[in-house]
Amino acid sequence: MDVYVGNLSPDVGKDDLTEIFDKFGEVTEVRLIKDRFRGKFKGFAFITMPSDEQAKKAIEETNGQELKDRALTVSVAKPKAERRRKSRKRTRKRNKKKRGIYGGEDRNDFGIRRRGKSGKRY
16 A cells, blocks of 8 residues: 655655654555656655555554654555646647638728738738
């Protein structure tokens, strides 16, 4: 079971979290989440524990506990939501200029057919 640990100080390491959660059972993995571009620690982590019972007990005991002058926020990790990528067609449709009856006029010059040097409507 994955456990979410939030409100972490920037100077917290994997060893600190392993030490706290090892009291409740085996810790398989500790993932500290960092920003992709800057590489800075975002202030939360995920801890994987094989036993659900041990993980639930760890959540109850450590939620609100202080670590390096900050109260921890500990809960069951929610699955990552899928993101939909925006389609390029949608943005192009939205930005497309609405045309009038004759195809060339804007709202401001409705009814006036403009002609260029070639004499064609545009």
